[in-house]
Amino acid sequence: MINEKEEFLSYINFPEYNSHSKTDYGYLGRFTLEMFEDLTGFNRVLTILARGYMFDEEGNADIARAERAIRAWCSVPDKKNAKPLEDWQYITDFRVLHDEFPELVDKNGKGWLYRHIENIAAYVKKNPDKVSQAAIKKTNDYLKDFEKAWRRKVEQFHTTIYDVNTINGWIIRFDGIISDALELGPLREEEVEIPDLILDKLHERLPENCIEGVTVLIKYYIANRQPDTDWVVISHINLDGYLGYGTFTKKLLATIPEDILIRSTNHGVNRYKIMPDFLP
Amino acid sequence: MEKLPYYAKMLKEGIPKIKAKTIPDNKLFNFAAEDSWKEKLDTDILDAVSTLISEYDEVLRRIRVSRADIQTKKRYKDIDRILFSQGKDEDFDADVLYAEFSKISDEHLQKIHEAMIEQNWHRMIEEDREVFLSEWLPELTEYFDILSDFTFSGYRILNDLILDIREANSAESSRQLYRDGDTENMVVMTDAYVNKLASDSYREAVAKKCREILEKITKPADAVKYAVALGKRGFMWDVLIDYVSKNALKVRRDDL
Helix, strand or coil: CCCHHHHHHHHHCCCCCCCCCCCCCHHHCCCCHHHHHHCCCHHHHHHHHHHHHHECCCCCECHHHHHHHHHHHHCCCCCCCCCCCCCCCCCCCCHHHCCCCCCCECCCCCEHHHHHHHHHHHHHHHCHHHCCHHHHHHHCCHHHHHHHHHHHHHHHHCCCCCCCCCCCCCCCCHHHHHHHHHHHCCCCCCCCCCCHHHHHHHHHHCCHHHHHHHHHHHHHHHHHCCCCCCCEEECHHHHHHHHCCCHHHHCHHHHCCCCCEEEEEECCEEEEEECHHHCC | CCCHHHHHHHHHHHCCCCCCCCCCHHHCEHHHCCCCHHHHCCHHHHHHHHHHHHHHHHHHHHHHHHHCCCCCCCCHHHHHHHHHHCCCCCCCCHHHHHHHHCCCCHHHHHHHHHHHHHCCHHHCCHHHHHHHHHHHCHHHHHHHHHHCCCHHHCCHHHHHHHHHHHHHHHHHHHCCCCCCCCCHHHHHHHHHHHCCCCCCCHHHHHHHHHHHHHHHHCCHHHHHHHHHHCCCHHHHHHHCHHHHHHHECCCCHHHC
16 A cells, blocks of 8 residues: 555565465455455556556656556456457457566456456365355355456446546546556655654554554555645555455444544545644 | 445346236227228328327427426536545535536537547646646636646546536527427427416326317317327327227226
8 A cells, every 4th residue: 555566566466375364365465355346446456557567767658558558457358259349349358468468468368357366266265264254155156257247347447538428436447547647657665664652652542453554544644645635535445455354444443533533535535634643 | 325326226137127018909999890990090180190199299208308307417426526535625616617617608618528538638747737728718717726636537527527517508408398490289289388377287288289289180089099090099198088988998907
């Protein structure tokens, strides 16, 4: 969440498919079961990917390369008996990009996300004693549903933001991802440190299970604060993926006193302010 | 809460549609017993009734459109969400932008939209955005900061505004009851709606006037046949309800 370069790498390298306990979701990487189930939270993922492939060391933007990279990552193999696409249909199988991005799409059109989900389903099936019941239930036979649902999503990704027939809202579009990536610029990898004094104060005030989440929020706040507002927006679903558990955003966050942080939510967007006493 | 529309969509998709069964004319109407009944109808009258029914349907359609709430500002939420994300919602309201943009002519809005697409507005660098806005919206300098802030997909604000205002404009023109080239029958029926008593329903007012016109073409008892022959049973119920039973066969529902 804070080191974006590291986050980028976690979206293009497969994690170690392993778990030390039933509540250890390390094998999902920076994803959550919820993300796979509802196909949400991909706005941030795709923007990070686009920025990673768009900018070179000097910060020069290669827009076309980023456009190809996000398509490769999203690739869903065509059905075996699929008819050739008509001109008006949108491509969802990007195997042609395999030579340029072998890490993102294989020669059969399986994109990174597709293979990651395939790997997760295989891991869960093979290790039912090492994973949660929820994971078993949700990944059983999931690949087929995912393939269908994700293919439909990727078709939608092709539409333009100027289309008169759509109301923008939460819809992801390749075009929008690229614009957002241009606006955000190259990935950042600075480390944010929180002074011991503040950490001690947090330990005094909060139960142990809140410390990690609040620490991440403070660091994210420092790294993403804009000059003209005190609010910082955070995607809870991606934060869940980073922390590896959803209890912080779903339960614990609401218990944090307002003299530490203030939250506000509207239209599904979550933003928060950290109080000055807890900032370096 | 934000998932409710999604659940509603899934619910809709999950429920099979009821298919209405059309019962053949000869099971419902006494005049339709013979297969060749339609051939015995007067073609001039048939044409006149057919035209009148189309006119009647068009008048009702316009009235319905004019009475329906216009669903404008469909993209308001998107703008509001962007302003919220940018932390500007506390000192700025999207309504102000709507008010400003509704003063701009539809032709000009269309041209701006075309220019946005042509010049790739959503990928413009910061300096070019101001130039673009100064060229197309010179009177709105005080909002340039809002319109050219592309953080949190802010490039969508200008697009959302233009599309929403243009939709409202076209809804406004589709709400006109009288239009050039309307036939005399249409004008008379529309007048009946416009001048109706508050206690009358719009359907009754138009149907009453339509019946007067219809009676000049043919007798109402015969008109039922023409309406049925044209496949317009709905019109029959609206305009000729008092003559339906005279032509109907007595059948049990289970026999249909």
